[in-house]
Amino acid sequence: MLEALHRWIIRMPEQASEWAARVDWLNNFITYVAIFCTLAITGVMLYFMIKYRRRSEDQPTTYITHNATLETVWTVVPTLVCIFVFIYGFLYYEEMRTPPTNAIEVGVEGYQWGWNFEYSTGKRSSAELVIPLGKPVRLIMRSKDVNHSFFIPSMRVKEDVLASTYSYLWFTPTKAGEYPIFCTEYCGTQHSAMLATLKVVQPEVYEDFINDRAQEKLTPVELGKKLFSQKGCVACHSIDGSAKVCPTLQKLFGQEREFVDGSKTKADENYFESSMLNPNGQIVKGFQPNMMPSFKGQLSDEELAGLIAYLKTL
Ligand code: CUA
Numbered sequence: 001m002l003e004a005l006h007r008w009i010i011r012m013p014e015q016a017s018e019w020a021a022r023v024d025w026l027n028n029f030i031t032y033v034a035i036f037c038t039l040a041i042t043g044v045m046l047y048f049m050i051k052y053r054r055r056s057e058d059q060p061t062t063y064i065t066h067n068a069t070l071e072t073v074w075t076v077v078p079t080l081v082c083i084f085v086f087i088y089g090f091l092y093y094e095e096m097r098t099p100p101t102n103a104i105e106v107g108v109e110g111y112q113w114g115w116n117f118e119y120s121t122g123k124r125s126s127a128e129l130v131i132p133l134g135k136p137v138r139l140i141m142r143s144k145d146v147n148h149s150f151f152i153p154s155m156r157v158k159e160d161v162l163a164s165t166y167s168y169l170w171f172t173p174t175k176a177g178e179y180p181i182f183c184t185e186y187c188g189t190q191h192s193a194m195l196a197t198l199k200v201v202q203p204e205v206y207e208d209f210i211n212d213r214a215q216e217k218l219t220p221v222e223l224g225k226k227l228f229s230q231k232g233c234v235a236c237h238s239i240d241g242s243a244k245v246c247p248t249l250q251k252l253f254g255q256e257r258e259f260v261d262g263s264k265t266k267a268d269e270n271y272f273e274s275s276m277l278n279p280n281g282q283i284v285k286g287f288q289p290n291m292m293p294s295f296k297g298q299l300s301d302e303e304l305a306g307l308i309a310y311l312k313t314l
Contacts, residue, residue, distance in 0.1 A: 009035075016175040016200065017155040019096065024156070026088050033081060096157075099170035103138040106131065110141065110148035110161040112293055113190035113232050115181065119210040127196045127230035129181065131173060132206035138170040149185035152198055158184060173200040189245075190293075193235035224310025227303055236292065239314050246292060247284050253312045258285045272308045 010028055015021055052062070106129065107118035117125045131137045141150055143163040150169070151158040159169040183194035201209070228234060236246040255267045260283045265271055274281060276299065279292040299307070 013153040014175070014177075014179070015154070015156075016177065016179060017157070017171040017173050019092075019156040019171055020154070020174075022092055026085070026092065030085060037078075096169070099138040099168070100136050103136040103170055104132065105138050105140060108139045108141040108150060108161065109144055110150065110183065110194075111144040111298075112146060112188050113183075113194040113235075114230065115150075115183075115194070115196040121210045123210045123212070126227075128199060129196060130199045130201060130206060130209050132203040133173055133176050133200050135203065136170055136172045138168055141167050141169075146187050147185050148183045148187050148194065151182045151184040152179060153182070154179040155198070160185060176200045176202065190232050190235050193232040221306070221309045221313055223303065223306030224308070227299075227307050228310055231295065231298075233307075245288075247287060249311055250314050252314065257282070259283055260285055260287075260289075269308050272311055273304060276304065276307065 006028075010024075010031060012024055012027075015024060105120060108129075109116040109118070114127055115129070117129045119125075119130075139150070139159075141159065141161045142165075143161045145163060147163070148161040149158060150161050152171075155171045155173065157169045157171050159167050161167060177200055179198040179200070181196040181198050183191060185191075187194065228239075233249075236244050238244045238248045239250050241248050241250040252267050253272075256264055257267050257271065258264050263282070265282070271282075277294060277296045279294055280289045283289045
């Protein structure tokens with residue numbers, strides 16, 4: 001019963017790092033103190049309003065000066081509670097800012113709109129951060145463009161990612177599984193689509209992952225499909241013919257496209273490629289320019305080929 005009430009009041013995500021339980025108890029403590037104070041103060045106030053209400057037109061107001069004991073208690077007790085919260089907050093903060101020297105380091109690059117990761121072996125991954133279970137991990141983060149913020153709710157860590165300087169955070173995952181990663185700094189039209197997944201795996205799996213430098217053996221269409229969601233295309237382009245900010249990509253291949261300047265072209269592989277690398281070069285009639293970021297330099301030839309192969313299947 002209490003447990004259920006607690007979950008209803010405090011909707012915290014899963015506890016999957018060493019920070020989680022500690023952050024949660026302090027957070028819960030502050031929340032419950034706040035709830036208690038709100039109810040107590042409001043309750044007493046309502047009770048007094050009714051009990052001491054004016055009963056007649058000529059009733060005189062009671063003359064009250066002060067109550068030293070009561071005032072001392074309601075000043076000293078909350079002050080002690082605040083000091084207690086400050087001390088714990090400070091101790092945890094200090095620890096969270098001091099990564100152990102044996103931490104595994106992973107580079108994080110934020111860009112409009114997605115996340116890239118680079119591991120010690122030079123292995124890279126996009127939109128998917130893989131780390132080993134039970135080992136401290138330190139993320140070294142930098143933005144390629146505007147300010148972003150890297151947030152993994154289940155690990156209870158969040159830190160701004162800036163273009164001008166490296167920022168970092170560290171944690172020790174305690175539970176294998178997949179957890180969502182968000183950008184929590186408004187960074188442009190596709191901010192809400194700037195997502196990634198944290199995969200906490202067994203240490204052996206992690207070793208295999210970072211040492212496997214060969215391209216993942218997906219067929220071009222599979223690779224394209226994966227990239228389509230990872231790169232955020234899906235945020236603006238529908239694949240079922242419905243209208244979004246940008247043209248639908250359903251059955252686009254082979255269609256004749258008409259542009260705002262009146263010119264026309266057939267949607268072939270070259271058209272797909274130029275639309276991804278130079279999206280504002282040709283704007284389809286009825287749509288606005290400057291909506292889509294250029295993927296120039298962000299896609300390898302193989303990835304481009306995969307995306308084009310996938311678009312052709314729609
Ligand atoms: Cu990046 Cu919001």
